[in-house]
Amino acid sequence: MLQLRSRLVRSLRALAPSLFAACAAALVAALVDSLDGNGGAFGLAAGAGFVSLLVVPVAFATSAIVRAVAAAWQPGDWREPAPRLAAWLVVIGVDAVVLAAVAFLGVRWFARVSAFQPMAVSYFASTLCATSSLALVALARPTARAVGAATARIAVRWPAAMRPLVLIVAAIAGVAAVAAIAWFSIVLPSLGAFDTSVLYAPAAALATLIAAHVLWHRLANARRIAAAIAFALAATAMALALVASRTWANTTLELWGDRAVAGFAIDHLFDLDRIRDEVPISTYRPIARAGADHPDIIFVTIDTVRADHTPPYGGHAEMPTLAALAERGTVFDWAFSPSNVTRRSIPSMITGLDADRVHGRVVGWALRIDPRHVVLAERLRAGGYETAGFMCCEGFWGTEMHTGLQHGLEHLEIEHDGVGLAKRARAWLEARQHRAGNRPLFLWIHILEPHNWTAITGDPHNEADRTRFYDRVLGMCDGMLADLVAPFQGAAKPPIFVVTADHGEALGEHGHAFHSTDLYDSQIHVPLVISGPGVAAQRVSETVSSTNLVPSLLDLAGFEPPTGRAIDGRSFAPLATGARASKPDGVAFAAMIKDRSNPGGVTALVEGTWKIIDDGKHLELYDVSTDPDEKTNLAAREPAKLAHLRELLLAKQREAAVSPFE
Numbered sequence: 001m002l003q004l005r006s007r008l009v010r011s012l013r014a015l016a017p018s019l020f021a022a023c024a025a026a027l028v029a030a031l032v033d034s035l036d037g038n039g040g041a042f043g044l045a046a047g048a049g050f051v052s053l054l055v056v057p058v059a060f061a062t063s064a065i066v067r068a069v070a071a072a073w074q075p076g077d078w079r080e081p082a083p084r085l086a087a088w089l090v091v092i093g094v095d096a097v098v099l100a101a102v103a104f105l106g107v108r109w110f111a112r113v114s115a116f117q118p119m120a121v122s123y124f125a126s127t128l129c130a131t132s133s134l135a136l137v138a139l140a141r142p143t144a145r146a147v148g149a150a151t152a153r154i155a156v157r158w159p160a161a162m163r164p165l166v167l168i169v170a171a172i173a174g175v176a177a178v179a180a181i182a183w184f185s186i187v188l189p190s191l192g193a194f195d196t197s198v199l200y201a202p203a204a205a206l207a208t209l210i211a212a213h214v215l216w217h218r219l220a221n222a223r224r225i226a227a228a229i230a231f232a233l234a235a236t237a238m239a240l241a242l243v244a245s246r247t248w249a250n251t252t253l254e255l256w257g258d259r260a261v262a263g264f265a266i267d268h269l270f271d272l273d274r275i276r277d278e279v280p281i282s283t284y285r286p287i288a289r290a291g292a293d294h295p296d297i298i299f300v301t302i303d304t305v306r307a308d309h310t311p312p313y314g315g316h317a318e319m320p321t322l323a324a325l326a327e328r329g330t331v332f333d334w335a336f337s338p339s340n341v342t343r344r345s346i347p348s349m350i351t352g353l354d355a356d357r358v359h360g361r362v363v364g365w366a367l368r369i370d371p372r373h374v375v376l377a378e379r380l381r382a383g384g385y386e387t388a389g390f391m392c393c394e395g396f397w398g399t400e401m402h403t404g405l406q407h408g409l410e411h412l413e414i415e416h417d418g419v420g421l422a423k424r425a426r427a428w429l430e431a432r433q434h435r436a437g438n439r440p441l442f443l444w445i446h447i448l449e450p451h452n453w454t455a456i457t458g459d460p461h462n463e464a465d466r467t468r469f470y471d472r473v474l475g476m477c478d479g480m481l482a483d484l485v486a487p488f489q490g491a492a493k494p495p496i497f498v499v500t501a502d503h504g505e506a507l508g509e510h511g512h513a514f515h516s517t518d519l520y521d522s523q524i525h526v527p528l529v530i531s532g533p534g535v536a537a538q539r540v541s542e543t544v545s546s547t548n549l550v551p552s553l554l555d556l557a558g559f560e561p562p563t564g565r566a567i568d569g570r571s572f573a574p575l576a577t578g579a580r581a582s583k584p585d586g587v588a589f590a591a592m593i594k595d596r597s598n599p600g601g602v603t604a605l606v607e608g609t610w611k612i613i614d615d616g617k618h619l620e621l622y623d624v625s626t627d628p629d630e631k632t633n634l635a636a637r638e639p640a641k642l643a644h645l646r647e648l649l650l651a652k653q654r655e656a657a658v659s660p661f662e
């Protein structure tokens with residue numbers, strides 16, 4: 001018993017420096033992590049707690065393992081020259097570089113030829129690494145022997161250079177030098193402007209971890225006090241974080257959004273969705289206009305539809321249902337998507353924020369939006385609406401990705417096939433009509449088919465094919481639209497239909513196929529058709545943006561359109577109802593944002609018929625009323641117009657830095 005106790009005390013004592021160093025590392029990392037954040041003393045303490053929950057165990061385990069390995073190697077005992085050790089260190093270093101190069105080049109090549117299929121890439125990468133490691137191991141001994149002949153000669157001439165401690169230090173310095181050269185000459189140039197700020201806190205933690213061990217041996221009698229203080233601070237912070245995760249949802253969400261390491265810890269140690277659910281839905285309640293009607297709203301977003309190929313805009317795609325809705329309702333001649341790719345457009349469309357003001361992190365193909373953002377469905381649900389979503393696909397709306405795009409949708413069905421999805425929505429709508437006491441309805445459907453049009457039609461062989469194939473897929477979507485319209489034929493109180501797209505599609509314009517590559521009209525001029533009770537049958541020439549959808553739909557639903565820092569859009573409902581006439585200076589802003597496959601860095605602004613595009617190097621100016629294909633850059637010829645649009649664009653670019661959170 002006594003023996004056991006003394007052994008326990010001994011091992012605790014042996015682990016004490018690791019615990020001290022881990023707590024100190026966590027506290028320093030938390031300080032660095034909180035540098036740009038705000039949230040006051042409480043936010044700082046809770047943030048430190050979340051960081052500690054992650055860093056203390058990781059740093060403690062790292063320290064304990066490194067110390068155990070060092071104790072096993074006993075480097076202090078090595079005094080004799082060790083040419084064999086030198087040879088092996090050289091072989092290990094060279095092998096590491098070879099393995100890194102093989103893995104990098106091999107995976108990059110395979111990812112390209114396999115069109116980035118994650119499963120196939122994973123199998124290939126692991127097989128490649130395993131076979132190259134085996135080959136390197138097989139070659140290791142003969143190589144070490146050959147290198148050993150040279151190091152033995154050095155050992156005879158300069159025995160001091162072959163002392164084991166010197167060799168270990170040289171090896172560590174060599175690794176650091178190679179890593180630095182690779183980073184600055186290969187990694188940074190190929191990745192472009194790379195945000196290294198996420199590395200500051202981990203680097204600070206590592207430096208503190210090492211410094212704390214060195215300090216431990218110098219502190220002597222003050223050790224106990226130092227360890228007790230570090231441990232007490234970290235433990236208090238961790239307790240506070242645990243309480244915050246249960247009780248102060250807003251603080252926790254803020255930390256997720258503002259702090260890299262604390263956010264990572266919250267993501268991986270807690271259920272962010274559950275924490276967000278703690279915020280009462282009434283927080284998002286819009287202000288109802290007295291006596292206003294609350295009509296049903298069917299919101300249809302079709303992926304990748306350029307306006308000019310649809311019938312309301314003179315296009316040749318066979319879309320009779322859309323044409324009929326347009327005939328009865330309002331067609332916005334000049335509606336622009338906020339970006340040119342789904343993961344940036346959709347979040348912007350449902351938050352009402354410009355694409356560059358939506359905060360979030362890229363997950364897969366989607367954007368996981370900052371949990372503090374409030375989306376359209378939540379606002380309507382809080383206002384008393386029943387909300388339903390029929391969405392394609394899992395990557396955007398599935399629970400696994402936690403994108404937050406599904407927030408507020410009480411009933412959610414996800415299916416890849418648009419035909420099936422529309423049938424499910426229709427069946428659900430028909431069943432609902434037999435229910436009594438329904439609340440007003442907000443139904444959102446997102447159809448993906450045109451995004452993958454070549455997968456449906458096959459690759460086009462010429463220009464004519466390209467148009468024909470793309471239009472054929474748009475025609476398919478009209479059938480889906482028909483399924484949504486059908487349940488309301490002859491209904492006493494028909495819904496308001498809003499049909500639009502998240503972005504367009506280049507069909508060869510400006511040298512581009514598909515989308516996410518530029519901000520010309522082919523990729524951002526989208527259809528916008530609104531039809532239903534109270535909506536005038538007309539064409540609206542005023543330029544509008546899809547960021548206006550949130551305030552506009554809330555307005556049409558009988559609520560005051562929200563304003564403030566969390567909304568960039570303005571309601572175009574008065575235009576749709578005919579309460580106000582079109583103005584010639586409507587504005588739409590679009591941003592292409594750098595992330596995964598998108599090079600980013602381009603912004604555009606449309607005012608009336610004029611459009612400016614800024615790629616960071618050149619400015620382009622077009623008059624789309626006379627030059628719809630944006631072929632003649634008028635930047636040099638129209639300096640006054642250019643200066644005016646540039647002013648508006650600069651104001652938008654500056655706004656990107658303004659936090660959307662109150």
Ligand SMILES: [Zn+2]
Pocket residue numbers: 303304341342343451502503
């Ligand atoms: Zn899309």
